[in-house]
Amino acid sequence: MPKIELDPIGIIHSPFRNRSQAPFQGILSDEECELEIYEEYADGLKDIEGFSHIIIVYYAHKSEKHHLQTTTPWDTQLHGIFTTCSPNRPNPLLISVVPLLSRIGDRRLTVTNLDAIDGTPIMDIKPYIPELIVKQNVRLGWFEKVAITLKREKK
Amino acid sequence: MPKIELDPIGIIHSPFRNRSQAPFQGILSDEECELEIYEEYADGLKDIEGFSHIIIVYYAHKSEKHHLQTTTPWDTQLHGIFTTCSPNRPNPLLISVVPLLSRIGDRRLTVTNLDAIDGTPIMDIKPYIPELIVKQNVRLGWFEKVAITLKREKK
Numbered sequence: 349m350p351k352i353e354l355d356p357i358g359i360i361h362s363p364f365r366n367r368s369q370a371p372f373q374g375i376l377s378d379e380e381c382e383l384e385i386y387e388e389y390a391d392g393l394k395d396i397e398g399f400s401h402i403i404i405v406y407y408a409h410k411s412e413k414h415h416l417q418t419t420t421p422w423d424t425q426l427h428g429i430f431t432t433c434s435p436n437r438p439n440p441l442l443i444s445v446v447p448l449l450s451r452i453g454d455r456r457l458t459v460t461n462l463d464a465i466d467g468t469p470i471m472d473i474k475p476y477i478p479e480l481i482v483k484q485n486v487r488l489g490w491f492e493k494v495a496i497t498l499k500r501e502k503k
Numbered sequence: 504m505p506k507i508e509l510d511p512i513g514i515i516h517s518p519f520r521n522r523s524q525a526p527f528q529g530i531l532s533d534e535e536c537e538l539e540i541y542e543e544y545a546d547g548l549k550d551i552e553g554f555s556h557i558i559i560v561y562y563a564h565k566s567e568k569h570h571l572q573t574t575t576p577w578d579t580q581l582h583g584i585f586t587t588c589s590p591n592r593p594n595p596l597l598i599s600v601v602p603l604l605s606r607i608g609d610r611r612l613t614v615t616n617l618d619a620i621d622g623t624p625i626m627d628i629k630p631y632i633p634e635l636i637v638k639q640n641v642r643l644g645w646f647e648k649v650a651i652t653l654k655r656e657k658k
Contacts, residue, residue: 349510349512349514349624351508351509351510352509352510352511352562352626353506353507353627354506354508354509354510354596355504355507355593356506356507356573357504357593357594359504370518371581373635375634375635377627389593390573390581391571391572392571392583392584392585392593393583393585393586394571394581394582394583395582395583395586395644395645396583396585396586396642396644398586398642398644399586399644399646399650400638400640400642400643401512401638401641401643401644402566402585403598405508405560405594405598412515412611416544416546416547417533417547417549424586426549426555426637427550428546428548428549428551428650429551430551430557430586430627430628430629430630431548431549431550431551431553431554431630432605432630433629433630433632433635437509437547437627438512438544438627439509439510439545439560439627441509441559441560441596441626441627443558443598445631445636445638446582459504459644469504469507470593471594471596472585472593472594472596473505474585474587474588474598475585475586475587475588475643475644475646476641477588477640477643477646478637478638478641479530480530480588481600481636482633482635482636482637483555483556483557483600483602483631483633485544485556485584486555486556486631487553487555487556487635488553488555488630488632489550489551489552489554489616490550490553491552491554491630491631493518493634499583500545
């Protein structure tokens with residue numbers, strides 16, 4: 349299948365300068381980040397300030413060569429990359445649901461709970477609509493054993 | 504900023520042959536789809552069958568030229584594209600959280616509640632972990648006025 353070519357719609361300005369500064373998960377961070385949407389896409393933000401949360405799709409441009417199985421910060425086992433949130437995946441497209449704190453002018457948004465490092469390309473922004481995303485009766489595979497740890501570390 | 508090049512990790516086999524056959528939202532469909540992951544990425548699926556739901560990131564290869572503001576099936580107003588789920592977006596990367604029905608062999612997964620048409624490239628698969636995605640105190644902007652319609656149409 350041919351390669352797919354995408355143009356970033358903007359860039360993330362973040363206090364995390366490199367991977368070692370960024371948290372394992374965005375929800376572990378209370379830092380503020382700014383999403384700068386490029387001029388040519390600004391009209392696509394019409395009325396976004398009515399939403400309390402947005403979904404950001406971003407490209408982990410500093411991810412390492414991908415592995416198909418990896419360990420995670422949560423335990424010492426090898427897991428299939430598609431059962432993890434590791435940025436070192438075949439296509440390092442990351443997704444975060446974040447609170448939209450404010451809109452500044454026509455093309456800047458401030459958010460928090462984001463793990464992205466400074467300069468990360470933004471590929472898409474979507475509305476967070478729980479009716480479409482929230483599921484019941486969920487089984488979490490290997491992650492069930494570590495979920496308690498995640499909650500404990502969250503501030 | 505330079506273009507970003509991605510290689511699909513698989514392909515979706517779906518009963519929807521074209522856009523007019525596909526539902527507006529995956530949750531409106533009870534049809535079964537098969538995700539075929541290419542051989543070279545199959546090892547990344549290790550232990551995925553332990554998860555009841557997965558997140559699929561796919562590329563809407565039949566999306567039309569994008570618009571920055573668009574109407575939706577839900578009302579007659581123009582909305583910023585980044586406040587909608589329209590596939591006609593600058594980067595037509597779509598996200599669905601779907602129930603994982605079964606794993607067939609080492610590289611095929613069956614799912615439902617998916618709006619993708621046959622032949623859609625799969626870019627990524629992620630675990631669905633409510634602790635990372637589910638938010639409280641949500642405001643839905645213009646979508647609040649149409650949410651009742653969505654629920655009514657869902658089977």
